[in-house]
Amino acid sequence: MAEDYQNISKGGWGYGMSVCHLGGALAGILLLFFIPLHAQDQSPGAIMPDQVPVRVEYYQIFLDKPVQKVSGVEYYDGSGLVRFKLSPDGRAIYLLDYNGSGGVKARIITKEGKTEEIIRSKCNIHSLQEL
Numbered sequence: 001m002a003e004d005y006q007n008i009s010k011g012g013w014g015y016g017m018s019v020c021h022l023g024g025a026l027a028g029i030l031l032l033f034f035i036p037l038h039a040q041d042q043s044p045g046a047i048m049p050d051q052v053p054v055r056v057e058y059y060q061i062f063l064d065k066p067v068q069k070v071s072g073v074e075y076y077d078g079s080g081l082v083r084f085k086l087s088p089d090g091r092a093i094y095l096l097d098y099n100g101s102g103g104v105k106a107r108i109i110t111k112e113g114k115t116e117e118i119i120r121s122k123c124n125i126h127s128l129q130e131l
Contacts, residue, residue, distance in 0.1 A: 058128040059095040061104065061120045066090035069109040076103035076119060094128060 067090050073082040083096040103121040
């Protein structure tokens with residue numbers, strides 16, 4: 001038993017390798033497994049989670065009757081302008097950069113040539129799947 005203790009304290013056990021050598025060898029083996037996995041994650045063609053394409057959601061407001069033109073759209077509280085596009089049939093206004101909060105007001109020109117202002121609350125602004 002005393003000889004076993006002497007072998008252990010000298011890094012023995014009869015195999016010629018100390019505990020430190022075993023730890024280093026184990027770390028080296030694990031490193032060989034993780035390097036190829038990490039290299040695959042960094043390939044130029046791989047899509048990283050922060051690079052996943054973001055789906056842009058557009059909104060629309062419906063009009064009571066077809067209009068000839070829209071001259072401007074802005075947030076009701078005056079916090080800024082909203083980019084827009086009039087639908088081909090003139091019955092809806094597509095809001096291209098609406099942030100999803102608050103109402104909007106739009107200046108429209110009717111088919112008769114009259115300029116009017118319409119106001120739509122957040123409840124009357126609907127999600128648009130595709131443009």
